Amino acid sequence: MLRPLTEAEVPTVGGWLADRTLADAYVATEEELGAEEVEGALELAREVESVGAWAIDHRDGGLIASSYTKPDFPWEAVHECEVTLSPELPKRQGYGLEAHQLVVDHVFRSRPEVVKVMGRAAGFNAAAIRIMEKLDARREGTLRHHIELRGERFDLAIYGLLREEWEQTGADQRRVPLPAL
Numbered sequence: 001m002l003r004p005l006t007e008a009e010v011p012t013v014g015g016w017l018a019d020r021t022l023a024d025a026y027v028a029t030e031e032e033l034g035a036e037e038v039e040g041a042l043e044l045a046r047e048v049e050s051v052g053a054w055a056i057d058h059r060d061g062g063l064i065a066s067s068y069t070k071p072d073f074p075w076e077a078v079h080e081c082e083v084t085l086s087p088e089l090p091k092r093q094g095y096g097l098e099a100h101q102l103v104v105d106h107v108f109r110s111r112p113e114v115v116k117v118m119g120r121a122a123g124f125n126a127a128a129i130r131i132m133e134k135l136d137a138r139r140e141g142t143l144r145h146h147i148e149l150r151g152e153r154f155d156l157a158i159y160g161l162l163r164e165e166w167e168q169t170g171a172d173q174r175r176v177p178l179p180a181l
Contacts, residue, residue, distance in 0.1 A: 038053075
């Protein structure tokens with residue numbers, strides 16, 4: 001279930017971002033992240049109608065992920081989507097795919113002006129790349145040596161999904177059943 005992120009959830013999501021394993025593998029940054037960044041995203045979502053800060057709950061209850069969506073300014077018809085999963089979730093169970101599906105479906109359904117959603121993934125993050133490809137997003141380019149992590153440079157892959165591609169696939173075909181928590 002996708003719903004607006006609340007102030008009460010800022011410390012939880014901030015804790016996820018502060019997790020070094022998540023920051024290294026998923027966010028691909030050595031920058032310290034935490035509740036302050038989540039609070040900033042929540043504040044921007046309150047101020048700018050086209051920006052969203054979302055909580056994602058498991059069907060059985062409980063916060064399992066968060067998402068941040070925003071226009072790729074100045075191109076308002078293109079929205080960037082980021083999803084952060086709880087590092088406590090079991091791996092390879094479909095949570096990442098389901099969370100990304102919820103966000104992409106919401107953006108396209110709630111914003112008729114959006115013609116494309118886009119996402120980014122570190123070139124070494126095979127799981128994130130696999131999720132984007134399962135969503136039928138296409139690799140639109142690579143920013144070579146864009147990320148620096150522990151003194152080593154990595155590529156950043158850019159993926160995009162057009163509205164007409166999303167409509168052709170159909171939401172019912174994209175859903176994956178989640179295991180109980």
